[in-house]
Structure formats: C-alpha cells, structure tokens
Amino acid sequence: MVGGRLSGYRWREVLDGYLAIAPWLVGLLGLVLGPMLGSLVLTFTRWDLFSPPSWVGLANWHRLLQDPLVWTSLWNTAYYTFLGVPLTMAVALTGALLLHAPLRLQALFRTAFYLPSVMPAVANAVLWFWIFNPEVGLANSLLRMLGLPGLQWIFDPVTSKPSLILMNLWTTGNTMIIFLAGLQGIPQSLYEAALVDGAGWWQRFRHVTVPMLSPVILFNLVMGIIGSFQVFTNAYLLTDGGPAHSTLFTVLYIYQLGFERFDMGYASTVAWLLFVVILAFTLLQLRLSNQWVYYEGLR
Amino acid sequence: MAEQTSTFSQPKARRGIRSAQYAKKAIVRGLHYLVLVVLSCIFLVPLAWMISTSLKEQGQVFAYPPVWIPHPVRWDNYAEAMQRAPLLLWLRNTAIITVAAVLGTVLSSSLVGFGFARLRFPGRDWLFVLLLATMMLPGVVTLIPRFILFRAVGWIDTFYPLIVPAFLGGGAFNIFLVRQFYLTIPTDFDDAARVDGASSWRIWWDILVPLSSPVLTAIAIFAFVYHWNEFLEPLVYLQSEDKKTLALGLRAFINPMDASWNISMAASMFLVVPILVLFLLGQRYFVRGVVMTGIHGR
Numbered sequence: 211m212v213g214g215r216l217s218g219y220r221w222r223e224v225l226d227g228y229l230a231i232a233p234w235l236v237g238l239l240g241l242v243l244g245p246m247l248g249s250l251v252l253t254f255t256r257w258d259l260f261s262p263p264s265w266v267g268l269a270n271w272h273r274l275l276q277d278p279l280v281w282t283s284l285w286n287t288a289y290y291t292f293l294g295v296p297l298t299m300a301v302a303l304t305g306a307l308l309l310h311a312p313l314r315l316q317a318l319f320r321t322a323f324y325l326p327s328v329m330p331a332v333a334n335a336v337l338w339f340w341i342f343n344p345e346v347g348l349a350n351s352l353l354r355m356l357g358l359p360g361l362q363w364i365f366d367p368v369t370s371k372p373s374l375i376l377m378n379l380w381t382t383g384n385t386m387i388i389f390l391a392g393l394q395g396i397p398q399s400l401y402e403a404a405l406v407d408g409a410g411w412w413q414r415f416r417h418v419t420v421p422m423l424s425p426v427i428l429f430n431l432v433m434g435i436i437g438s439f440q441v442f443t444n445a446y447l448l449t450d451g452g453p454a455h456s457t458l459f460t461v462l463y464i465y466q467l468g469f470e471r472f473d474m475g476y477a478s479t480v481a482w483l484l485f486v487v488i489l490a491f492t493l494l495q496l497r498l499s500n501q502w503v504y505y506e507g508l509r
Numbered sequence: 510m511a512e513q514t515s516t517f518s519q520p521k522a523r524r525g526i527r528s529a530q531y532a533k534k535a536i537v538r539g540l541h542y543l544v545l546v547v548l549s550c551i552f553l554v555p556l557a558w559m560i561s562t563s564l565k566e567q568g569q570v571f572a573y574p575p576v577w578i579p580h581p582v583r584w585d586n587y588a589e590a591m592q593r594a595p596l597l598l599w600l601r602n603t604a605i606i607t608v609a610a611v612l613g614t615v616l617s618s619s620l621v622g623f624g625f626a627r628l629r630f631p632g633r634d635w636l637f638v639l640l641l642a643t644m645m646l647p648g649v650v651t652l653i654p655r656f657i658l659f660r661a662v663g664w665i666d667t668f669y670p671l672i673v674p675a676f677l678g679g680g681a682f683n684i685f686l687v688r689q690f691y692l693t694i695p696t697d698f699d700d701a702a703r704v705d706g707a708s709s710w711r712i713w714w715d716i717l718v719p720l721s722s723p724v725l726t727a728i729a730i731f732a733f734v735y736h737w738n739e740f741l742e743p744l745v746y747l748q749s750e751d752k753k754t755l756a757l758g759l760r761a762f763i764n765p766m767d768a769s770w771n772i773s774m775a776a777s778m779f780l781v782v783p784i785l786v787l788f789l790l791g792q793r794y795f796v797r798g799v800v801m802t803g804i805h806g807r
Contacts, residue, residue, distance in 0.1 A: 219629055219630060219631065220629075222709075223628050223629055223630065223709065224628075224629070224630040224631065226624075226628055226708075226709035226710075227624050227628035227629065227630030227633065228624075228630055229624075230620050230621060230623055230624025230628060230709070230713070231621050231624040231625065231636065233617045233620065233621060233676060233677050233678050234617070234621040234640070234677065234678030234684060235636075236677055237674060237677025237678045238639075238643065238678070240658075240677070241651065241655060241658075241674055241677060242643060242646065242651060244654075244658075245651040245654035245655050245658060246650055246651060246654070248654040248657070248658070249650060249651065249653055249654040252653065252654065252657075259657075259660070305548065308541065308544060308545055308548070309545075311541060313538070313541065313542065313545070318549075319545045319548075319549055321789075321792055322548075322549035322552050322553050323548065323549065323552050324792075325552065325553065325556065325785075325788065326552055326553075326555065326556065328734050328738075328784055328785075328788050329555075329556065329738075329781065329784070330737065330738035330740075330756055330780050330781065330784060331738060331740055331756075332738075332740055332756045332757075332759045332760060332777075332780065333559070333759065333777040333780050333781050334555070335763060336559075336759060336762055336763055336773050336774065336776075336777045337555050337558065337559050337774070337777065338555070339763050339765075340562075340770050340773075341555065341558070346570075346571045346573075348558060348575060351573055351574065351575050354573075355574065380552065380555060383552075432645065433645075436645060436647055439647065440647055440648065440649050442741055443740045443741060447740075447760060447763055448763070460649075461649050464649065464652065464653070465652075465741075468652070468653045468656070469656075469745060474653055474657065477653050478653050478654070481649055481650050481652065481653060482650060484647070484649055484650075485647055485649065485650040488647045489647075492645055
C-alpha cells in the first residue's frame with residue numbers, strides 16, 4: 211500500500227474520499243449554503259438588480275410585518291397544506307392498501323394509479339384549466355349529468371383553493387407507491403399472529419399495519435408538508451394568485467416580488483420567513499414523531 | 510342412533526358454512542376489483558380526455574354531453590399546433606437539457622455515493638448526516654440568490670443553470686440511494702482489486718458502476734421525468750423565445766381568450782408523449798426505484 215497511516219486512515223484513501231464527494235461539497239457550498247447566506251444578507255438591502263444595492267437595515271422586516279399580502283399568502287399556503295396533505299395521505303394510503311392485495315391485473319391497476327404523477331405539471335395545467343371552465347368544462351358537465359348546479363371552480367375565491375387541492379389529488383401516485391413499498395416490507399407473520407389472536411380487519415390495520423408503517427407515514431408527511439408549503443406551478447399557471455388573492459401562495463408571492471417587480475431584498479425576506487416556517491414545522495414533526503412512530507429494533 | 514345422525518349431518522353443515530364463506534370472499538373480491546376499476550378510470554380520465562380532445566374538431570370540443578371518441582379524427586390539430594409555436598425547437602431544447610442533466614445526475618450521484626460508502630476519511634459520517642439534513646431543506650430560500658449568482662457569471666438565458674447543478678452531486682436523495690446500494694455489495698471485490706494495484710477510481714468505474722445498474726437506471730428515469738417536466742427553473746432562467754423548453758413554452762397555450770382547446774391539447778401531447786413512452790417502457794423501475802430506497806421500516 212502507498213504511504214503511511216494517519217491515525218487509522220490511509221492518506222491516499224482520504225484524498226480519494228474528499229475528491230469523490232467534492233462535486234457534492236462544491237454544490238453544497240456554492241449552490242446551497244453560500245446562496246442561503248447571501249440571501250440572508252439581501253434581506254437587509256434594497257436592490258432592483260440594475261442599480262447598486264443599498265443597505266436598509268431592518269426596513270424589509272418592518273415592511274413584512276405590515277404587508278397584508280404576506281399574511282394572506284401564508285394563510286392560503288397553510289389552508290392548502292393542512293387540508294391537502296391529509297387528504298393526499300388518505301387517498302395514497304387507501305390506494306396502496308387496495309394495490310397491496312394479491313389480485314390479478316394488479317400491475318395494470320398500479321400503472322393507472324401512478325400514471326398521472328409523471329404527467330408534466332404544465333400539461334396538467336392546460337388540461338385542468340379547461341376541465342374547470344364554468345361554461346364548457348368537463349367538471350361542470352359531470353355535475354350537470356348528476357343534476358347538480360355547476361361551480362365556478364378556480365374562478366371563485368371560495369372554491370379556488372379546494373379546486374387546486376382536488377387537482378393535486380390526481381398526482382398522489384408517488385406517495386402511494388412509497389406506501390406500497392412500506393406495506394410490502396411488513397412481515398406476513400405479524401398478520402398471521404394477529405389472525406390467530408382473533409383480530410378483525412380493522413384491528414389488524416390499526417395494530418399491525420399502522421405501527422409498522424409509521425416510519426413511512428412520517429416520511430411522507432414531512433416531505434408532503436415541505437413540498438406543499440412550496441406550492442407554485444399550478445397557481446401560477448391557472449390563477450396567477452387570483453381571484454382576490456385567494457390562491458396567492460407564498461412562493462408565488464416571492465416569485466412576483468423577485469422576478470416581476472425586481473424587489474430582490476424584500477423577496478428574499480419573505481423567502482426567509484417561509485424557510486423559517488417550514489423548518490419550524492419540520493422540526494416540530496420530528497420532535498413529536500417519537501410519540502407515534504415505531505422503529506423496529508429500537509424497543 | 511342420535512349420535513350417528515349428528516356425525517353424519519356435521520359435514521353437510523360444515524359444507525354450508527364453507528360455501529357461505531366462499532360466497533362472502535367472492536363478493537369481497539368482486540367489490541375490490543370494482544373499486545380498483547372505478548379508481549383506475551378516475552385516475553385515467555384527464556389523460557384520456559387530453560388525448561381525445563387533441564384529435565377533435567373544434568365543434569366537438571364543446572359538445573354536451575362530452576364526446577369521448579373523436580369523429581372524425583383530426584390529426585391536423587398537431588400540424589396547426591406546430592404552426593402556432595416552435596414546438597420542435599422547444600422539444601430539442603428540452604431534450605438537450607434533460608439528457609445532459611440526467612447524465613450529470615447519474616455520474617455525480619454515483620461518484621459521491623461511492624465516496625460515502627466505500628472510502629474512509631475524517632468527517633465522513635458527519636458530512637453524511639449533513640447530506641441527509643439537506644434533503645429537508647426547502648429550495649425556495651435559494652431561488653433568488655441562485656438567480657443573482659448565475660446572473661453574475663452571465664448564465665441567464667443559457668442552459669447552464671439547468672444543467673450544471675446536476676453535475677454537482679445530483680441531489681441528496683440520489684446520493685443516499687446509491688450509497689445504500691453500494692453498502693450492500695461485499696467489499697471483497699474492492700480488496701482484491703486494491704491488492705492488484707487498482708486505484709479508487711478504477712474500483713468505482715469498473716466494479717461498482719456496472720454492479721449498480723438497477724439503482725442507476727431508476728435514478729436516471731426519475732431525473733429524466735424531473736428535468737423534462739420542470740417548470741419553475743426554466744421560467745426563472747430562460748428568457749428568449751428560441752431558448753425555451755417545451756414546458757415553459759406550453760404556458761402560452763393556457764389562454765382564456767382562446768377557445769381552440771383541441772390545438773392546446775395537441776401541443777401538450779408533444780410534452781406528454783415522450784414521458785408516457787418512458788413510463789410504459791420503464792415502469793417496473795419506477796416501483797422498484799421506490800422500493801429500493803429501503804425506507805420501508807427503517
């Protein structure tokens with residue numbers, strides 16, 4: 211072997227190790243941590259990209275506290291997340307349970323359930339813009355067939371957010387497949403033991419499936435909430451925040467501030483606020499998780 | 510006598526119970542299929558509607574009740590969509606960006622995963638925890654400063670901001686996947702190769718990369734779908750008409766003033782068809798890729 215040892219390490223291997231992870235380290239410093247720091251500095255400046263930035267101290271943070279649109283956007287985002295994520299989780303888990311049973315044609319059903327989630331968001335938007343059309347859209351055609359009155363869908367401040375949540379339910383396939391993988395990892399012997407003990411369908415679900423699946427539930431919940439807090443594309447394409455700011459989500463507001471009004475300092479301030487909110491929710495969930503998530507081998 | 514009758518009648522009774530159980534099972538199974546079929550239809554309706562509308566005549570688009578099978582089939586919608594926008598140019602741009610980004614993702618996540626799984630260096634485990642933590646970092650906080658950074662190096666309205674980041678690690682989650690996979694491969698090969706004087710890079714390229722083709726294929730497919738469909742980043746970084754990706758350009762077809770939905774749907778199909786083909790060809794990798802993450806149970 212080449213060279214000597216440095217407290218249990220081979221220097222050649224150490225060098226190779228750092229070289230191997232170098233791409234990621236460069237990316238982490240140059241595209242994540244560095245920009246984050248830069249963005250924090252930006253929150254104390256006013257900058258329109260074209261003239262030199264000026265230092266404004268805490269002015270952006272004061273403005274943030276008095277800006278009603280920030281709080282509207284946070285409320286919209288919270289509404290979308292805390293209604294949408296549980297619904298998505300419920301649909302995904304139900305779908306996964308249906309797909310888990312050993313039936314014929316199961317692969318075909320799995321394909322059908324998963325397919326909408328690989329669809330490009332823009333193509334989805336083109337399609338749903340028309341499905342939601344109050345006069346000629348498919349959604350109101352179906353309601354009319356059932357003898358129900360039509361809705362204004364994304365064009366009414368009351369139904370706009372639920373419409374976007376509904377639309378998003380179609381793309382729940384990813385979450386579903388992760389649940390399915392989790393279900394397949396539960397040992398069959400546990401269900402057999404529960405059957406011997408006379409456990410019914412619900413008891414087996416409640417006392418075997420849920421605890422064994424709880425790490426996967428946590429994963430989907432944490433990632434689902436992080437993703438949902440950053441909802442952007444559908445609102446940008448379909449409603450552009452309207453009507454009456456009812457779908458102005460925080461990332462959409464950040465985009466408008468930064469790339470439509472070139473208010474880089476203030477846009478960064480709102481971005482940092484959202485970052486802190488998401489981080490707080492993530493840490494809270496991880497903290498609470500030891501009360502309901504069961505890790506095999508830890509007890 | 511009494512005893513005899515009871516022993517004789519018992520199998521009959523049991524048979525009755527058993528056939529009742531069979532009937533119940535068959536009903537449950539039938540319901541299960543019914544629910545699966547109905548849900549499959551619900552999941553497929555939007556796509557079916559898109560395909561069907563892309564082939565309709567203008568008049569049939571607004572028909573009530575909705576027409577599902579276009580008659581006559583109008584392929585001209587596709588030609589008309591191509592006249593309205595440079596769809597083929599956008600398709601080419603999308604393909605260039607996607608292929609380059611997939612290449613970067615696979616190469617760099619495999620290399621970095623190799624470093625974390627196979628090489629021993631100070632701070633490795635601490636850095637790996639940092640890597641896992643970045644998976645939970647919301648990307649929104651770097652949106653503005655990255656734009657400023659790429660603007661400073663003159664990369665706005667070029668493909669570089671959409672490609673180069675893929676070569677820098679290719680995403681924490683992918684690195685994690687590769688590392689987990691490499692950990693399952695015995696180190697005997699490495700040791701033998703090292704005795705023969707092979708460098709770390711040879712071990713990576715000649716031994717581990719060929720052995721990890723399932724995980725790398727899954728990563729490539731997921732990266733393809735991600736970059737092909739991505740909207741926000743092209744929106745931020747690309748400006749001129751001839752640099753646009755298909756996803757970005759399609760936005761022009763969402764227009765409340767324009768009622769030619771059949772043309773819009775035909776234009777959308779340019780973006781959708783390649784993804785559909787990839788999905789149908791590689792669908793086992795989608796499921797296997799998720800299973801491989803090893804998140805079930807731990």
